[in-house]
Amino acid sequence: MLGDWPYERVQIQISLSNRSKEAIPWAFVTRQPIPQIHFQINPLANSAKLSKDWTLYHELSHLLIPYKAPEDIWFSEGLASYYQNILQYFSEKITEREAWQKMYEGFQRGRALNKQPHASLEEIAKNMWRNKHYYRVYWSGAWYFLAVDVELRKANPDRGLHQILQAFNQCCASDNTLMSAKELIKHFDRLSNSHHFSEMANTVKASNTVPDAKPLFNVLGIELDHNNVRLAKNSVIRSKIMHPTEIGPITPSSCPATTGDLDD
Ligand SMILES: [Zn+2]
Numbered sequence: 001m002l003g004d005w006p007y008e009r010v011q012i013q014i015s016l017s018n019r020s021k022e023a024i025p026w027a028f029v030t031r032q033p034i035p036q037i038h039f040q041i042n043p044l045a046n047s048a049k050l051s052k053d054w055t056l057y058h059e060l061s062h063l064l065i066p067y068k069a070p071e072d073i074w075f076s077e078g079l080a081s082y083y084q085n086i087l088q089y090f091s092e093k094i095t096e097r098e099a100w101q102k103m104y105e106g107f108q109r110g111r112a113l114n115k116q117p118h119a120s121l122e123e124i125a126k127n128m129w130r131n132k133h134y135y136r137v138y139w140s141g142a143w144y145f146l147a148v149d150v151e152l153r154k155a156n157p158d159r160g161l162h163q164i165l166q167a168f169n170q171c172c173a174s175d176n177t178l179m180s181a182k183e184l185i186k187h188f189d190r191l192s193n194s195h196h197f198s199e200m201a202n203t204v205k206a207s208n209t210v211p212d213a214k215p216l217f218n219v220l221g222i223e224l225d226h227n228n229v230r231l232a233k234n235s236v237i238r239s240k241i242m243h244p245t246e247i248g249p250i251t252p253s254s255c256p257a258t259t260g261d262l263d264d
Pocket residue numbers: 058062076077080
């Protein structure tokens with residue numbers, strides 16, 4: 001559903017829990033020795049409720065990059081939050097409008113539940129678990145990936161985040177090498193022949209709230225009517241995000257240099 005899957009095998013662990021009313025009260029990913037997704041499933045949830053839950057898509061998206069925790073948690077949670085709705089659309093669980101509506105609601109939640117507007121994202125992300133700043137951290141990160149995706153596709157609609165992740169997983173990722181967000185950003189800049197990943201990272205890390213998504217929505221032909229998303233105009237960029245073209249196998253000679261060659 002998202003091009004090349006970076007792993008041959010992913011183990012799924014399931015346990016039962018009714019600690020909240022959610023269909024999946026808790027889930028998380030562990031990466032070594034092999035990638036695993038751990039799900040706590042509510043025994044009272046029926047299959048319709050489970051099938052509508054976003055958690056599976058969020059956790060799968062975490063495995064698109066070999067992220068090394070815990071630094072820059074906004075980067076990892078942002079990628080998963082950005083893709084959770086897009087992957088639900090790819091899987092035909094929700095409509096395209098619903099996917100953008102859910103993304104918009106995430107951004108709004110992150111802005112409304114901003115407990116420390118005086119602190120930068122970089123500062124609050126360091127203590128996210130202790131201070132429970134999840135919404136602002138997750139959705140600032142999701143805004144980052146949407147903003148980068150839009151910038152990349154302004155230059156070439158067929159060369160967005162989706163294609164950079166595919167190229168990265170063909171060229172530069174291996175099952176047992178985890179990388180910091182800083183290292184991943186360097187790879188992504190190099191693969192995209194741009195500075196969008198690093199420049200936008202500086203912008204979002206200094207932000208004091210989830211940045212406004214409306215300028216991005218304008219580019220995507222998305223309008224808001226009393227907090228309801230409307231797909232008002234056609235947009236090549238939006239269409240390419242939601243119907244991405246695959247890049248196909250890339251030759252080793254077109255792989256940019258990897259970790260050893262990265263400067264600080
Ligand atoms: Zn997550």
